[in-house]
Amino acid sequence: MAELIASWPAPLLYGLGAVWAVLVIATGVVTVLAHRGAANGAELVARTKTWWWIVAPISAALLLGATVTAVLFALVSFLALREYLSIIPVRQLDRTAILLAYLAIPLQYWFVYDDWYGMFSIFIPVYATAAIAFRLVLAGEARGFIRSAGTLQWGLFLTLYNLSHVAFLMQLDMAVPLPAGGAGLLLFILVIVSLNDVAQYFWGKLFGRRAIVPKVSPKKTVEGFVGGVATSMVVAALLAPWLTPFGLIEAAAVGGVLAFLGFVGDVTVSAVKRDLGIKDSGSILPGHGGILDRLDSLVFAAPIFLHYVRYFYGA
């Protein structure tokens, strides 16, 4: 235990401390607002309360290391995949293939835990895809095959493959020292992407006029998007020296790209929900909706961030 505590890099503790401080302040502000009877005050309180449920386990995982992080994200992937499979139409004869899809979760995170990068990066695209396709063929019904194979595989990428890249940030072998270890990278991307969501929401509320994709996500505006990207660039530059190997300009650029990718993930999940005619992907996170509603902005940002770091700074 003492060894573990001694291993925590100071910047990681500062970073987590800052996140908790922001959340304490947000909780205070929101509580006062709701108390004064602000419009949608109850929703803001629920939203903030849920943030505690998100931040607490992630903080614990970052402090406890790669194994606990892999286990936590395996659970998150399971909840996300279950949510996805519960809102899309699947056939009863797809049940075994779906069981195989669930089985891919412990395997994929085993490769994360095992720091087996090669298998981690090809297991879902190659092996899981083949196994699920073959099982669907054995089910013996060609009608609906493309839809089943397509939706299942897409769900695995969304909820498992892409998301597992967040956990693998803890395992990267680096050529340069990281100021706060792999946990610092994880904290960096989680903070930037979440903050971008919140910033886009507020800038959009304040100045939003022109919708970007009105048919998919009418509340996403050009003004909100630009505000979100700018905010993310500034915050990324501020955080980078503590958590990442990036220089200032580079950090701002990475922050901007993460904000853009977060937006892409967000509207992608919006399109899924619109297609299904539902507002939220689930109800597990009060004030946010489902787990996919919260994770959406990570799904494309995480793998691209990992590959950027690995390409330029990996061993």
Added chain:
Amino acid sequence: MRRFAAMLFFAIVARPVLALATGLRVLGREHLPTAGPAVIAANHNSHLDVIALLSLFPLRQLHRVRPVAAADHFQKPGFVGWMARTLLNIIPIDRSGQGAEAAIAPVCDALDRGEIVVIFPEGTRGAPEVMVRFRRGSSVLAERYPEVPFVPVYLHGLGKSLPRGEWRFVPFASEAHFGKPLRVADGDTMPMAERLQADVEAMAAGTTLARWAED
């Protein structure tokens, strides 16, 4: 001893497994009866339906909640029968066709004792996630107990996780929607079976979860 086994089963097996594997979400929990006599009438798609419903009651109340089940199916030896009798505390009824009056006699006894009775008016789990007409047994029962509340419940998702004829559990999200209690004494002249079915179907329209796609 049996009561203790049932409490233990629900505390350390049924509740955690249902929560993790299906994330059972309850809507209208305020309509869950806290005392008997009362009847809970739900649509039926899975063996898990009754376990999910019982898991919503406080452990110390569990022995007062009695699912009605077919004697021919659950009185047999074997694991399912043992589980139904020991852990689920079923009221076995004879559905061999002696008429509704004879069949519901043990259910009446339970209501007279002030117990909460769980019924599945479709009479069978049937095809997964497909609802069939509610049978008239519930109407006969309601006529005899005009003051007893009948709570309509719509269950979704458990029939996808463990449908009839399948032994492999596959995780899907599940929901239990509780509707407003209905009584014959309310003055509605429609038979109770039809009132229950109408309310359950209305609740079914309110879920955002998917049904099976057409094969």
